[in-house]
Amino acid sequence: MSVAWLSTEDNDRESKRYKKGASPVMGFSDEDKIGTIQPHNDALVVTLRIGGFDVKKVLVDQGSAMEVMYLDLYKGLNLKPEDLTAYDSPLVSFKGKTVTPRGQIRLPIQTGSDVVEVDFIVVDAYSPYTAIVARPWLHALATVSSTLHQKLKYPSEGQVEEIVGNQAMARQCMVAAISRQSNAESSASIKKDL
Template structure:
């Protein structure tokens, strides 16, 4: 039986089972899509409490192996170069370019009552996100994410908690990235004249 085929009774039974010491089932039901705009292909963009501040425009990317911090968050937290530790491995950007990180910093991410210390790689490139949280954070939290359902679910104190995505913000980020890319590329007529 797929997760989407669980009945409400199945979910209730699993919830009761988890309170009796059995493990929680983390998954998504069709009901989890309520409140989302369907059908879509939006990224999962959330607000997280990072370093003691609520940060919007955080991309949840289970395909990434490192958490990344962009200049808006770095500057917003009043971090300085001396706050960073060395990080010498280059990263590859979404455009396929090699990016040399400015350094690394360990900051807490709070989700409900859970606080996880996360190592962020600080890069000085533009993306419309303030940060990317990836597999290390998801795994430390014991979380699963779904772009389709626009949620992150994680166990906490014997219950399943969730963080909802913000589709409007995801779409704004996509438009900002496309606009910036379009303005950075010379138009076809300019290329032709060169």
């Protein structure tokens, strides 16, 4: 854990406040960049324990208001259609494409000793990611995230815990998305020429 204190007086005040049950201070410093490839523009992609399984390629998206699970992961977790509850509101992608969710399911996400129940919207659409975690999970865990530092930090039992992103996985996901888009554009061009 790296916490920078302004002075020993501030440190003493913070220690007293912490002993009274306040949460530890969470932040990022240059030390948190050690082990990352810099500079970068990588998304924050992590592995999380969802529904009792370690799930790779989970995108952390602070800009999203809901957690999303893609159908391949849903099936991979051995969940059945009858496990879903109704979710009638369509989702709209950045490209303006409307996706009708298959439904919703509540599953636990475990990080260390902390468990947060999350409502995932299950969709049958292509994504290089298996799932997206968003503000509801981030807020429930009191998480602070940094794409620059490729980390999530959250308070747990009086300490600051970390989840480290995987830049190689983030880059694989980006390449897969670009490759799929290029293939789709090539197919559309060929059909147009016929």
